Amino acid sequence: MKVLSIDTSNYVLGIGLLDGETVMGEYISNIKKNHSVRVMPAIQTLMEECNIKPAELAKIVVAEGPGSYTGVRIGVTIAKTMAWSLKIPLSGVSSLEVAAASAGRYFDGYVSPFFDARRGQIYTGLYKFENQVLQSVKNDRLVMSADWVTQLNELDSRILFSSNDLKLHDEVIKEELGxxxxxxxxxELNPRPAELALLGRDKEAVDLHTFVPNYIRLAEAEANWLKTQETKN
Known part of the structure; x- marks a missing residue:
């Protein structure tokens, strides 16, 4: 079963190819460049390198968010379009779940991946591996980092933090959790597209017509527009 994975939910661009129990290839970059003009060439290059034709793909897995509003939308749109045109199933996986699996597979404790959401906020959740299966302990959410680590301090266990935004929040984390x-x-900070493919390989397929990204919150521009409309009414 050949699975293509696509992650454009943050600065990291990840494309993976999984064939059964073999990782055929991965493309990963962590640079501030427009995903919209890079993702399709990256997919094409990786598939050509691995000698895989689109018709051979059995499934597509996409990182569904949270993360960058534009980035999440790009990945989900491309994944839906490819799945529809190839007539193959599509599954979505939490971007935070991918980050947790990439960093914490062999960590004995909880894993808290996060993405910076500005103004002291983070997108985060809490995960833990049980018998090599990643379990969600606390649902993905948008929260102040200071409030989050206060909640985590109630746990009687070590907590692994994984994020390319660690430097923005490490002082708050250290001060509370020691x-x-x-x-x-x-x-370990860049979410691996092979982990994304593995997480979504056996996951139930989504309905292509109703599947949408998981933004967790509205984009700032959309939220401001809604406030303006409420004021007018």
């Missing part, structure tokens, strides 16, 4: 806080190595 030795309970463990920070992932820099080589």
């Amino acid at each position: 030795d309970k806080a463990v920070f992932a190595e820099i080589t």
Whole structure:
């Protein structure tokens, strides 16, 4: 079963190809460039390198958010379009779940991946591996980082934090959690598209017509527009 995975939910662009129990290839970059003009060439290059034709794909898996509003939308739109044109199933996986799996597979404790959401806020959730299966302990959410670590301090366990935005929040984490806080190595911070493919390989397929990204919150521009409309009414 050949699975193509697509992650454009943050600065990291990840494309993966999984064939059964074999990772055929991955493309990962962590640079501030427009995903919209890079994702299709990246998919094409990886598939050509792995000698895989589109008709051979059995499934597509996409990181469904949260993350960058534009980035999430790009990945989901491309994944839906490809799945529809190839007539193959599509599954969505939480972008935070992918980050947790990429950093915490062999960590003995909880894993808290996060993405910066500005103004002291983060997108985050809490995960833990049980018998090599990733379990969600606390649902993905948008929360102040200070409030989040206060909640986590109630846990009697070490917590692994993984994020390319660690430097923006590490002081808050250290101050509240002390030795309970463990920070992932820099080589573990980019969510791996192979993990995305593996997480979504056996997951139930979505309805292509109703599947939408999980933004968790409205984009700032949309939220401001709604406030303006409420004022007018």
